[in-house]
Structures are given as structure tokens and as C-alpha cells.
Amino acid sequence: TTGHLIYKCGGIDKRVIEKFEKEAAEMGKSSFKYAWVLDKLKAERERGITIDIALWKFESKKYVFTIIDAPGHRDFIKNMITGTSQADVAILVVDSTNGGFEAGFSKDGQTREHALLAYTLGIKQMIVCMNKFDDTSVNYAEKRYDEIKSEVGRYLKSLGFQTEEGKPNCVQFVPISGWTGDNMIEKSDKMGWYKGPCLLDALDNLIEPVRPTEKPLRLPLQDVYKIGGIGTVPVGRVETGKLKPGMMVHFAPGQAADTEVKSVEMHHTSVPEAGPGDNVGFNVKGLSTTDIKRGYVASDAKNDPSREAVSFNAQVIIMNHPGEIRNGYTPVLDCHTSHIACKFETIIEKIDRRTGKTQEANPEKIKKGDSAIVKIVPTKPMCVEGFVEYPPLGRFAVRDMK
Incomplete structure (x- = not known):
């Protein structure tokens, strides 16, 4: 599609x-x-x-x-999180076929997990594409559209997405066929009952997010390449601030020396500066691919540079977990582009999700449905930031069912 x-x-x-x-x-x-x-x-x-x-x-x-990211990667969910943590909007593609939708949307299916991760990682705008509407089991039927819209809509609303029509950032539902091209670029003549936009128009209905250009630079690295004749090229998305050639950048965590940015490229073109939302590659002097890696964060060496977090307190919501979580629990945290095992050293308090008020101090355990403030200690060097200062570096997701 x-x-x-x-x-x-x-x-x-x-x-x-x-x-x-x-x-x-x-x-x-x-x-x-x-x-x-x-x-x-x-x-x-x-x-x-x-x-x-x-x-x-x-x-x-x-x-x-x-x-940014399409499925098909081997460690798909991990890549999906790296991609999603850098996106402004998400297109959730669901299989509309009879049985296909039900499998994808079941408790163990991927659809729910992807939607939850998108919301956790800060995406507020979503388009749900109901794909394979040309399939014989669907046959462009309005009834199927209504069924899927109702079920997916209910779940998205429970996560916190806006599903009330007419409201800003409302989720759009578009029936399409990625194979025949129906309803992708222009309205399909096979679904006269459908009054909404085609996919391209739905994309144009999106609202461009406000960009935090005034904040200091934060750029989580998605990858670091070694390119012959050029040198070391970190790649990622500018989350806050600006990146310009000639700037001195600092990388955290790790011991890499501050270094000068030689050039900045977007879509194979050199640019004089890049701002929030831009996916860039930039060439740095004097560093090898062993000094910096995926999950590190580039910042302005002269303006509030990023630092390693030895520990941090975070609010966690347990959406789904089969057992009880106690002090010492050590799952992998996916935060911006890093994936690092972190220990829940102390569960400080259980809080009410809606009001934020304390329900219980120093609880022995937390379980599905609970929200808590937890002191977290990374097992390897990691860079996180306060959510208020740098939201994209202050959110994380935990995928663990042990």
C-alpha cells in the first residue's frame, strides 16, 4: 500500500x-x-x-x-518503535478481509499493540486505512466498513485518541485497496456509500504540528553509517532546536569528544539548517561508527547539551501484563531510538491515572490497569530527558509479557 x-x-x-x-x-x-x-x-x-x-x-x-517505517523488518516491533518515535502522524493499515481483521485485531494481534505504541510515543493524529476492500470476502461493503470503524474506533478512544467527528485531530477511517488503488489518490467509484476522503485527501486534512524550534537541539540517532569518501554519517530526526553545518555537537551517553558538523543533508540534498521534524544525515569529523550508535542523542555542545541519566523517575501505566510487577523488575525500555534494559528499582507510589493523586505509597506490587511513579535505573548508559522540557525524549514504551 x-x-x-x-x-x-x-x-x-x-x-x-x-x-x-x-x-x-x-x-x-x-x-x-x-x-x-x-x-x-x-x-x-x-x-x-x-x-x-x-x-x-x-x-x-x-x-x-x-x-519513515513500513513493516517487513526482521525485528519489526523494535524498528516500528524507532520509526514511530520520530513520526508526526500514523497510518494504521488494517486487513479488512473476513478473518484477517479479526486475527490482527485480536488480543494477541499486532494492530492493538501498534496503536498503543503510537499513542504512548506521542502521536495524536491517525488515519486508519482499511485495506483489501477489493477482496471477495469484503466486496466494497459498507457493512464491513461500519463493523471495523466501530471496533477499532472504540479501542482507539480507550487509548486516548480523539474519535469524535468534527473535533481537531479526529481519527479518519478510509477504506482502500492498495492493490487496485481504489480510494488511494482519488475517490473510488466502487463505494458510492462512502462519503469520506480518499487517502491522499485524508493526508491533506492533517494538521501540521507545532515545531519546538526555540529549544536547544535534540536529535536521537536512528543509525550511524560509514560512507566511503565522506566518513561517519549519523542519521535521525531533529526533535527540537536546529542543526547547522559548523556547529559543535555533543553525543550522549558515551565518551565521544564534541565534534564539528561538516554538512547536513535531507533527501540527498545539502541544506543550510535542519529543524524539528526533519529527517537528516549529517557528517561529523573525527568520530568512528564505534564512538556513536543508534540510541545516542546529538545536542548543541554549547547550549544545554544532552547527558546520560543514571536514574530517573517516571509515570508508568500498565496497559497489559499477565502478572504482578514488583521492585527489581527489569524490562527493555524503548525510548526515542534506544532500546535498553532498565530496572524498576523502587515503585514509589500508585496514582490515579485521571487525577494524578496518590492512591498508595510504596506499594508492594502493581498490575494491569495500574498507574504508578517508579524510580528507574538503566542497566547501560542511556539518555532521557524530562517530559516537560523535551517530550520526545521523555516518553517510553515497555514491551514485555514475562
């Missing part, structure tokens, strides 16, 4: 799709031609060639979109 959208918006020229079509057909996978658009990147990454992020850009009448 994503591949189809990029293709239709001119992000890839027709010759490339025809080449993919031919390659896919030769491998007996002709129905996968659009998926191949995104898999091209995967193969390139595995071979360690340049990072072709340009493929992931497409333009509508109103906005330029960067597609």
Missing part, C-alpha cells in the same frame, strides 16, 4: 515500477510489485550501500511527506 502511494504521487518513476514488476514476475511474486518499492531499501541496507531515503518522500497538494 505504501509503495503504491509513493508510486502514484510520483515518488518513483514508472520505469522503476516496471522493472520491479518484471523482477517480481520472474520470481513468481507478481502481486508484490508495490511491496518491492520498499524492499529495495532493505536490500540496499543489508548490502551497506548508500541510504536511499529519497524513495520515501512524496508530495501532495499541501504537504511533503516522509515515510
Whole structure:
């Protein structure tokens, strides 16, 4: 579906799709031609060639979109969190087929987990794409649209998404076929009953978020590449502040020396500066790929540089966990682009989720549905920030069912 959208918006020229079509057909996978658009990147990454992020850009009448992450990665959820922690909006693609939707949306399915992570990581705007509406079990039926909208809508509302129509940031539900292209770029003639926007118009209905440009720089690294003839190139999204060539940057955690930014690139083009929301690669002098890595945070060495957190207090909400959580529990925390095991050293208090008032001091245990303030100690060096100062670095998700 994503591949189809990029293709239709001119992000890839027709010759490339025809080449993919031919390659896919030769491998007996002709129905996968659009998926191949995104898999091209995967193969390139595995071979360690340049990072072709340009493929992931497409333009509508109103906005330029960067597609950060699509499924198909081996450690998908982890990558999904890295991608989601850098996104402004989420498109949740659900399989509308009979049985397909039910499986994906079951208690153990991925759909709920993805939506929960998106909300936890600060995404407020969502488009739900009901895919495969061309399938014979769906056959473009309004009844299926209503069923899925009602069930997914109810769950999204329980997480905290706005589902009341007419309100800002309201979730949009769009029935599509990523295969036939129905309702992607223009309204489909096969669903006369559907009065909402096609996917491209739904994207244009989104509200551009306010960017924290005035704050000091924070840029969590998504990857660090070594590119022949250029050197070390960290890649990530500017969360706050600005990144410019000539600036001295500091990386936390770790012992890397402060270093000068030689150049900043977006979509293969050199830029004089990058601000919040921009996905960039930047070249740094004198550092190797062993000095800095994914999960580190770049900041302005001269203006409130980022630091390692030895411990921190956090509010946690237990959405789903089979047992009881006590002091000493050590799950992996996904915070911005880092994935690090952290110990719940002390459960300080249990609080009311809605009011924030204390319900119990020093509880022995917490369980599903509880909200608590916990002192957390990372097992490896980690950079986090106060949520008020730097929201993207002050949120985390824990995926653990042990």
C-alpha cells in the first residue's frame, strides 16, 4: 500500500515500477510489485550501500511527506518503535478481509499493540486505512466498513485518541485497496456509500504540528553509517532546536569528544539548517561508527547539551501484563531510538491515572490497569530527558509479557 502511494504521487518513476514488476514476475511474486518499492531499501541496507531515503518522500497538494517505517523488518516491533518515535502522524493499515481483521485485531494481534505504541510515543493524529476492500470476502461493503470503524474506533478512544467527528485531530477511517488503488489518490467509484476522503485527501486534512524550534537541539540517532569518501554519517530526526553545518555537537551517553558538523543533508540534498521534524544525515569529523550508535542523542555542545541519566523517575501505566510487577523488575525500555534494559528499582507510589493523586505509597506490587511513579535505573548508559522540557525524549514504551 505504501509503495503504491509513493508510486502514484510520483515518488518513483514508472520505469522503476516496471522493472520491479518484471523482477517480481520472474520470481513468481507478481502481486508484490508495490511491496518491492520498499524492499529495495532493505536490500540496499543489508548490502551497506548508500541510504536511499529519497524513495520515501512524496508530495501532495499541501504537504511533503516522509515515510519513515513500513513493516517487513526482521525485528519489526523494535524498528516500528524507532520509526514511530520520530513520526508526526500514523497510518494504521488494517486487513479488512473476513478473518484477517479479526486475527490482527485480536488480543494477541499486532494492530492493538501498534496503536498503543503510537499513542504512548506521542502521536495524536491517525488515519486508519482499511485495506483489501477489493477482496471477495469484503466486496466494497459498507457493512464491513461500519463493523471495523466501530471496533477499532472504540479501542482507539480507550487509548486516548480523539474519535469524535468534527473535533481537531479526529481519527479518519478510509477504506482502500492498495492493490487496485481504489480510494488511494482519488475517490473510488466502487463505494458510492462512502462519503469520506480518499487517502491522499485524508493526508491533506492533517494538521501540521507545532515545531519546538526555540529549544536547544535534540536529535536521537536512528543509525550511524560509514560512507566511503565522506566518513561517519549519523542519521535521525531533529526533535527540537536546529542543526547547522559548523556547529559543535555533543553525543550522549558515551565518551565521544564534541565534534564539528561538516554538512547536513535531507533527501540527498545539502541544506543550510535542519529543524524539528526533519529527517537528516549529517557528517561529523573525527568520530568512528564505534564512538556513536543508534540510541545516542546529538545536542548543541554549547547550549544545554544532552547527558546520560543514571536514574530517573517516571509515570508508568500498565496497559497489559499477565502478572504482578514488583521492585527489581527489569524490562527493555524503548525510548526515542534506544532500546535498553532498565530496572524498576523502587515503585514509589500508585496514582490515579485521571487525577494524578496518590492512591498508595510504596506499594508492594502493581498490575494491569495500574498507574504508578517508579524510580528507574538503566542497566547501560542511556539518555532521557524530562517530559516537560523535551517530550520526545521523555516518553517510553515497555514491551514485555514475562
